[in-house]
Amino acid sequence: MAQRGKSPFPDERLQELTQPDPTNRASVGDSPADLQTLAHDVIRGDFSQVRRLATRQLVSSADAARRTVLMLVADAPETPVKSEKCILYLFEVGANPKAADANGDTAAHLAARRDHLRLLTLLSFDAKWLRNDNGATPLMEAARTGSWKCAKHLLHLLRQAMFNECRQHGNSKRSRLLGLEDREGRMASDLARLSGHSELASYIEREMRLVVDADGEISGLTAQEEAERLELQRLAKAGDLAGLRRAATRDSCDLPDNDGCTALMWAAENSSCGDEALWEQLVQLGDPTCADVDADSILLRAARAGNSAAASALLSAGASANATSMWEFTLLMSAAICARPSAAAAVGRVLLDSGADWSLKDRDGRTALDLATQKGKSELAELLRGYDGKIYFYEPLALPPEGPPFLERWDALRLIRRGGFGEVHEVRTDTGVTCAAKTLRLPVQLGDDQTSVSTEIHRAVESERNLCRLRHPNIVRFLHIAQPEPAAVVVFMELLDGRSLERFIDNKPLDEPKIRDFSEQICRALLYLxxxxPLVIHRDINCSNIIVCADNTQIKLIDFGLSIKLEQSVSHISASTPSPKGTLNFMAPELLGAGESDSLQYSRESDIWAFGCSVFQMASGVRPFANAKSLLEMAQLIDRKGVPALPDGRSAELRDFYSRCTAKDRRRRRSAHELLEHEFLTGRKLQPGFFSSFFSARK
Structure with a gap:
């Protein structure tokens, strides 16, 4: 029913939006093999190959089933983040998103059937509502096949004023599109129920029950649904991660308020909700592409808040790195305008790695670089300056690694550094990859059973392969871990251009803004780990294992105590004596036997202690306990005096922050999440009475 004062959505406009054009039937081309190869490269995310192969003629042609390359990609179950730029290039050279195959199916129909959200998201709105030969729209296909992600995407698009045209037609356009029937008179909800997807059918029916009025306000939730929505909003705003995990369901986490805001939107713009495990859950339950009535998406809010964990999860789940707001602000622009400086750079790296177009301009002709420079976001501006003057579709993307970076061998180019367990070299592999390789040689003795040692090392290596899945702007990228010899392990990592934080400090204290910036980045990396x-513990945080990149603003954690883990793995079958390993000055008291337990147990808390010792070195210029020469001496010093005090002249906020990291009782140390909310990092002032908490925290 049309709302008062608003005209119903015209029949001719509805037909134009849903009826396919017969001239869009794809014609069979001469190169079906090239078509398959191109589709494979798009699905892999190999932009260099896509750019080499894709021509206007090839992307417009079809195979024997009249399927174009866009349809072949749509029919894949999923694609990596880096496929977005490949798909956009297909459009750039002339791919027709409305082309139909022999059955009248478009790329949208095929994507909806396969629940291929990434491709469906990138199609234009008017390519998402065409009927096939059975009269079915992509929404009907998603409903019939139980494709929740694509069904939600299509349903939620019609909450946005730019698509539902509520200012002109009230709820009419939205209700007519959701209520379309196929040739047998079945709506999307009917098809879902007939196919055994009753939960999805109920979800579609609820969406049809909602009303968007002429002002864009959404109504129609039941009292129970509104209560669930309010509870999720409260948890998201409070940063209650455990509560959100318990309360969020597939049915509830996309419930909209009057403006179309959902729980995921509130969580994305709350920097306290930067937990990767939380976002991995939320993007499985909710719609990662959802936006409010003004087209402000979850990802846009994450960019504004500098929430890189949310942004990374949303992009992996199918959200577009090139989405824009109603006001034509890109995600990079939003980060430049709104996010805190270090957070803006972190989320900017995530977006650029995912194929965000740095060259786009807002209505005033400004790029993300212009805005970052104007807003004083120097680190993000420096990052974007590396792309200045470059053409988006001429710049390659790094291909996602598939297995080891070598086939059989690698050659050392130069020695980077030498340590107690081995050496780090810059190497070039036989596949042309240049990276860093750390060779670890384990202290195996003559009487040891070589087979048992090799087996134990192999088991330890396998347990640490999850390091290669870590993706964070403040953590070195691990590429592969190999065991070329029974007692030798080689760790392949990205090659960094920079110097250690210890060399950066160079025995001179850093100023507090720099300590704050570096500490926030380290905390974010620790929160991620x-x-x-499974849980990841660094085991050897110290200023030698923190790299300050060449721009002197970004830091990365390196050298994840793998040598410690490997030596522990063989100590029980070796004649060597097990003892705590790591950098002496940064070892937590519980690892020295000076705490509440004599058991050797690396933990989140031991990482936090080591981070606190790094804060001390940044603030003082020297390592803590610099004169300690042995484990026993360290243990006695901590037991007798606790940690050394920071130098005079440091702020009360920094002193309190340091104390929260270095409580002798590990149970009193703050988590990375709590430290990120501390006054020192947020810029707030400590409340009166902090001195009592300062002294109690150090006990």
Whole structure:
């Protein structure tokens, strides 16, 4: 029913939006093999190959089933983040999103059937509502096949004013599109129920029950649904991660308020909700592409808040790195305008790695670089300056790694550094990859059973392969871990251009803004590691294992105590004596036997202690416990005096922050999540009475 004062959505406009054009039937081309190869490269995310192969003639042609390359890609179950730029290039050279195959199916129909959200998201709105030969729209196909992600995407698009045209037609356009029937008179909800997807059918029926009025306000939730929505909103705003995990369901996490805001939107713009495990759950339950009535998406809010964990999860789940707001602001622009400086750079790296177009301009002709420079976001501006003057579709994307970076061998080019367990070289592999390789040689003795040692090392290596899945702007990228010899392990990592934080400090204290910036980045990396399943402990945080990149603004954690883990794995079958390993000055008291337990147990808390010792070195210029020469001496010093005090002249906020990291009782140390909310990092002032908490935290 049309709302008062608003005209119903015209029949001719509805037909134009849903009826296919017979001239869009794809014609069979001469190169079906090239078509398959191109589709394979798009699905892999190999932009260099796609750019080499894709021509206007090839992307317009079809195979024997009249399927174009876009349809072949749509019929894949999923694609990596880096496929977005490949798909956009297909459009750039002339791919027709409305082309239909022999059955009248478009790329949207095929994507909806396969629940291929990434491709469906990138299609234009008017390519998502065409009927096939059975009169079915992509929404009907998603409903029939139980494709929740694509069904939600299509349903939620019609909450946006730019698509539902509520200012002109009220709820009419939206209700007519959702109520379309196929040739047998069945709506999307009917098809879902007939196919055994009753939960999805109920979800579609609820969406049809909602009303968007002429002002764009959404209504129609039941009292129970509104209560669930309010509870999720409260948890998201409070940053209650455990509560969100418990309360969020597939049915509830996309419930809209009057403006179309959902729980995921509130969580995305809350920097306290930067937990990767939480977002991995939320993007499975909710619609990662959802936006409010003004087209402000979850990802746009994550970019504004600098929430890189949310942004990374949303992009992986199918959200577009090139989405824009109603006001034509890109995600990079939003980060440049709204996010805090270090957070803006972190989320900017995530977006650029995912194929965001840095060259787009807002209505005033400004790029993301212009806005970052104007807003004083120097780190993001420096990052974007590396792309200045470059053409988006001329710049390659790094291909996602598939297995080891070598076939059989690698050659050392130069020695980077030498340590107690081995050496780090810059190497070039036989596949042309240049990276860093750390060779670890384990202290195996003559009487040891070589087979048992090799087996134990192999088991330890396998347990640490999850390092190669880590993706964070403040953590070195691990490429592969190999065991070329029974007692030798080689760890392949990205090659970094920079110097260690210890060399950066160079025995001179850093100023507090720099300490704050570096500490926030380290905390974000620790939050990411400590939230992983399975848990990742660094084991050897110190200023030598933190790299300050060449721009002197970004830091990365390196050298994840793998040598410690490997030596522990063989100590029980070796004649060597097990003892705590790591950098002496940064070892937590519980690892020295000076705490509440004599057992050797690396933990989140031991990482936090080591981070606190790094804060001390940044603030003082020297390592803590610099004169300690042995484990026993370290243990006695900590037991007798606790940690050394920071130098005079440091702020109360920094002193309190340091104390929260270095409580002797590990149970009193703050988590990375709690530290990110501390006054020192947020810029707030400590409340009166902090001195009592300062002294109690150090006990």
């Amino acid at each position: 400590h939230s992983r399943q």
